[in-house]
Each structure stands twice: as structure tokens, then as C-alpha cells.
Amino acid sequence: MDGFQRRREQKKLNILEAALQLFMDFGVQKVSISDIAKKANVSQVTIYNYFESKHNLVNEVFLYYIDKASSNFEKVIHSDKPFPEKIKMIIFNKKEVASSINEEFYQYLMKEYSSEGNYIEKIYAEKAVPYLHLLFKEGKDQGYIDQNLSEEAMLFYIYMLKDYIQREDVYQKILPLTEDITNIFFYGIMGKERE
Structure with missing residues (x-):
């Protein structure tokens, strides 16, 4: 795996981990993509690029x-x-x-x-x-x-x-x-x- 792919996988993992922590604390409904982006230190666009929708992100989490x-x-x-x-x-x-x-x-x-x-x-x-x-x-x-x-x-x-x-x-x-x-x-x- 090259450096770009490794960084990409790490970013996806950071998003999943941030979303999981927020869902564990507050549930799915109360957590926005904006909240997840802030916690994962990425943009909302990045999350949509990786997961397309909140529904897909929830399933991946x-x-x-x-x-x-x-x-x-x-x-x-x-x-x-x-x-x-x-x-x-x-x-x-x-x-x-x-x-x-x-x-x-x-x-x-x-x-x-x-x-x-x-x-x-x-x-x-x-x-x-x-x-x-x-x-x-x-x-x-x-x-x-x-x-x-x-x-x-x-x-x-x-x-x-x-x-x-x-x-x-x-x-x-x-x-x-x-x-x-x-x-x-x-x-x-x-x-x-x-x-």
C-alpha cells in the first residue's frame, strides 16, 4: 500500500472512530455530519466523498x-x-x-x-x-x-x-x-x- 492509500485508509478510520464515539455518546439521530467532521478533523465533503450519505456512514460504523x-x-x-x-x-x-x-x-x-x-x-x-x-x-x-x-x-x-x-x-x-x-x-x- 502506497503512502496515499495509507493516508486515505487512516482518514476513513478516523471518521469511523469519531462517528462511533459520537453515536455511543449521543445516538445516531442527534449527531450531524458536521459533528463527525469536526471530531475527525476533516471536512463534511470528505465524509460524503467516503460514504455518500449519513445512512451509509451509519451502516459502515x-x-x-x-x-x-x-x-x-x-x-x-x-x-x-x-x-x-x-x-x-x-x-x-x-x-x-x-x-x-x-x-x-x-x-x-x-x-x-x-x-x-x-x-x-x-x-x-x-x-x-x-x-x-x-x-x-x-x-x-x-x-x-x-x-x-x-x-x-x-x-x-x-x-x-x-x-x-x-x-x-x-x-x-x-x-x-x-x-x-x-x-x-x-x-x-x-x-x-x-x-
């Missing part, structure tokens, strides 16, 4: 956000941290996202998530499920997950939760419960300190 979340999840899974620390990092990240994401932007993401054949489904099938297999295996190998639990049962539970979350009447209410749901998934209803 959505894809960028999902890729970024997937990459962060992958880093945790492949880190050399002990299994309990990985679980804490995953839970903490979910908690941080839940407390920092704007409600309107979250609703947009979930509406996109609930459509058939969406990008999140693709990333989930291609990346998240294989990473979960690795995490389950590591948890069993280190004695943190009951050896008698089958991966099929654990994945079934995840799919069940995922399918339920995709319902519109559910995803509108789930944001404040993210931390509790994640804790129940990883620690059960008995909590962390089971003897």
Missing part, C-alpha cells in the same frame, strides 16, 4: 463496531491470561459497553441484529462460536468448567439466549440487564463462590 468487538473478544480468548481472568475481562467488557452505549444507538444495533442473515450472525458463526469452543476447552482443561458439561449443551444455551435476545420486545429491555445475564451465563445462579 455498525460494521466497524462489530469488527472491533470481535477483534477485542479474539484478543481476550488468545491472551495468556488464566481462564478466570478471561471470564472477568469478558464480563467487564460487556458491563462497560452496556453502561457506555447510547440507548438509541443500541436499539439501532439490535434492530440490525434481529434481521435475517445479518453481519452479526455471520461474525458469530465464523468467529465467536470457534472462540467459545476454545474457551470451553480451556476452562475444562484447567478445571474451571465441569467435565460432564457437553459443549453441545453450552452452545445450545448460548444459541437459546442469542435467539431470545433477537426478539424486538426483548432487546428493548435487555440493556440494563447485560451484566447480570453475563454473570448468570458464566457463574450460574449460585454465583462465583460455589464450594
